[in-house]
Amino acid sequence: MSRRGVQGTVVGGAVVMAALVVAASGRPVPLLSRPVDDRTVTRLETVTSDVPRPPTATTATSAPPLPFEPSPFLVALVQIVVVLTAIVVLVVIAQLLRSLLRRRPHLAQHEEPDFAVPLVPSELLEAARDRLRDLETGEPRNAIVAAWLGLETSAAATGLPRQPAETSTEYTERVIGVWPVDSRRLGDLATLYREARFSVHELGEAHRRRAIADLRVLVDDLDRVAAQQAVQSETAAPRHPRREEEA
Incomplete structure (x- = not known):
């Protein structure tokens, strides 16, 4: 809205x-009214004047106070x-x-038949290692924010397009989630980033230790996936037979 x-x-x-x-x-307003008959009014006044009135009491009791009416x-x-x-x-x-x-975690699964898992970019691995070292120094809030922003900057190196409705945080989660990494650690690191970026309460060393543990697991997983992809690319490379030397 x-x-x-x-x-x-x-x-x-x-x-x-x-x-x-x-x-x-407001008070009700009569929609229809009858004309007033002067003869009827005069007759009623004459009748009421002949009726004897009861004597007024000399000692009138005091009436109870009325309740407060706003x-x-x-x-x-x-x-x-x-x-x-x-x-x-x-x-x-x-x-x-x-x-x-x-701000709900948005991890879209790429289940399209023609979707090919991209290679782990070296930029993403280098940024993750650098941010892991930076997490150990400085104020915890700034260190956590800088660590996640480093991942966001290098996530575009995969070549995966960003969806129109995605935030930068959701895009980074989706990109890193295409590889077999610990999704629980990834979600926890994103939660720590949102807390550090948008909250007003103080973040302490416990938050820093959580972020270091999460990012260390993600770096290890990305290293493992990158090594497996390198082996697979070498195995799939075509082998050219050596040309026989002419005798």
Whole structure:
């Protein structure tokens, strides 16, 4: 929901509630009325004047105090405030749900028949090793953010295109996830990056140790996959028979 849509919803709800409150607090207005007969009014006044009235009591008991009755304007104001508060709370909850859905891990599986797993780029391996060394120094929050951003920068070296609806973090998760790496470690490192990037609480050495352990496992997995790919490429290379030397 855009900012203009939120404002329109709040203003529209306030106008509707104000109209309902004003309509409910007003007095009923008769739609049809009969003409007043002067003769009937005069006759009623004459009859009532002849009826003896009871003597008024000299010692009237004091009437109990009436309970507090708020004015219709105060009631309408309270209702409008309650409705506006409810609308604002609903809008905030909707925005939080949208942000949580956007930041949810998105690991798309490439199961297309013609999809070929790319080679592990040397840029990605070098960046992962460098970030692993950088994680051991500096402030934990900055080190974790820098480590993940290094992976994001080098993930494009695989040649896999980024989908229009993907964030840079989701793209990096998907790219690294095409190889047989520890998906739990990859997801935990991405979670640490989001926490370090968007949270306001302090991150300590426990977060640094988690990030180092996650990235170390990922570096080992990528090294293993790169070594296997190198062996497979050498095995699949065509062998040319040696030409027989002419005698």
